[in-house]
Amino acid sequence: MRVAAIDCGTNSIRLLIADIEGTNFREVTRLMEVVRLGQGVDKTGQFHPDAIARTLAAVDIYAAEIAKRGVEKIRFCATSATRDATNRDLFIEGVFERLGIRPEVISGDEEARLSFMGATKDLPAADGPFLVVDIGGGSTEFVFGTETVESAKSVNIGCVRMSERHFTGDLPDPGQVAAATEDIDEAISQAAKLVPITKAKTLIAVAGTATTVAAAALDLPEYDRYAIHLSHIPAEKVHQVSQTLIKMARTQRESLGYMHPGRVDVISAGSLVLSRIMRATGAAEFVASESDILDGMAWSLV
Known part of the structure; x- marks a missing residue:
């Protein structure tokens, strides 16, 4: 099965596309963009509009890559900055428009487990x-x-x-x-x-x-x-x-x-x-x- 994982953190957003069959794992591509989504969140409790724009521009790139590679399943997880931002819905809906899925804003415990x-x-x-x-x-x-x-x-x-x-x-x-x-x-x-x-x-x-x-x-x-x-x-x-x-x-x-x-x-x-x-x-x-x-x-x- 060809899967895609997107991890959106405070500093970077990363994409992994892999083929997994049983216990066999083959990496197809791995990409990273530093977007600083968490810019100022510690101080303001909100995403800066520029940070959302940078991050969604990276999501556009990843959406094209996922379409090109014929991915069957996607998981998109957002972590610390998104947990903290009161205006996170602006970001979540922007991702939905591009990928057709909403990011999971995962807890620290789920982040730890993964x-x-x-x-x-x-x-x-x-x-x-x-x-x-x-x-x-x-x-x-x-x-x-x-x-x-x-x-x-x-x-x-x-x-x-x-x-x-x-x-x-x-x-x-x-x-x-x-x-x-x-x-x-x-x-x-x-x-x-x-x-x-x-x-x-x-x-x-x-x-x-x-x-x-x-x-x-x-x-x-x-x-x-x-x-x-x-x-x-x-x-x-x-x-x-x-x-x-x-x-x-x-x-x-x-x-x-x-x-x-x-x-x-x-x-x-x-x-x-x-x-x-x-x-x-x-x-x-x-x-x-x-x-x-x-x-x-x-x-x-x-």
Whole structure:
């Protein structure tokens, strides 16, 4: 069966088209557009008209791709920013006009379940229990389990939210870094009340912040998802990369070969979130996974 999954987060919107037969999974195409749908939502509680326009322009591209590829089933999930926006119906109806389906505004728990399904698919159960950490634009999910989710918590410390809240200039000053760190640590401690974050055998980190930090740690000349997928990144490397990115000017971050243009403004805060998670969990390393909520959504269709 040919399926399409669209994941619309706070920072990016992504499409995966795949053929799934039994346990066989073949990726047909995978696309990403950074649209910053969550622009200003943390402050205003509403979608900005420009953000909706950017996102629906990307949906137009994806609708054409889905039609061209002969997709049989579609699932469209919207996450943190859409949960928070009071004018979400403008966006939902815009998607319906283009695709004939309305996005599911999924809960943090469902987001966690789908991320876990996607992230652990390529790893043996013997590597569990797993802690899957999904650092998005608006929220971060902590998901613990071996073959199924045993506990999960979503907290509002995504890379866009932390950037808008704390890293307001080009180079954050020590006070801003300290305030962001305090905010992040408080959210991690809330997650730790429900999720045994120190008990996992394997920490898996998914989504663009984690894979970009992995690219930096691996010193890749350009972004290479095959080199990044299932790479083991030591905690010490994560802390070093985070400190380096926080001290870099925007022009320096822009010039990094592996850096997606849409991530330049939010990677410093995102890397700090990952660094604080590594400290809180005590994990010696994380496994970077290119399989995430999109893959989980695709599997959920069969």
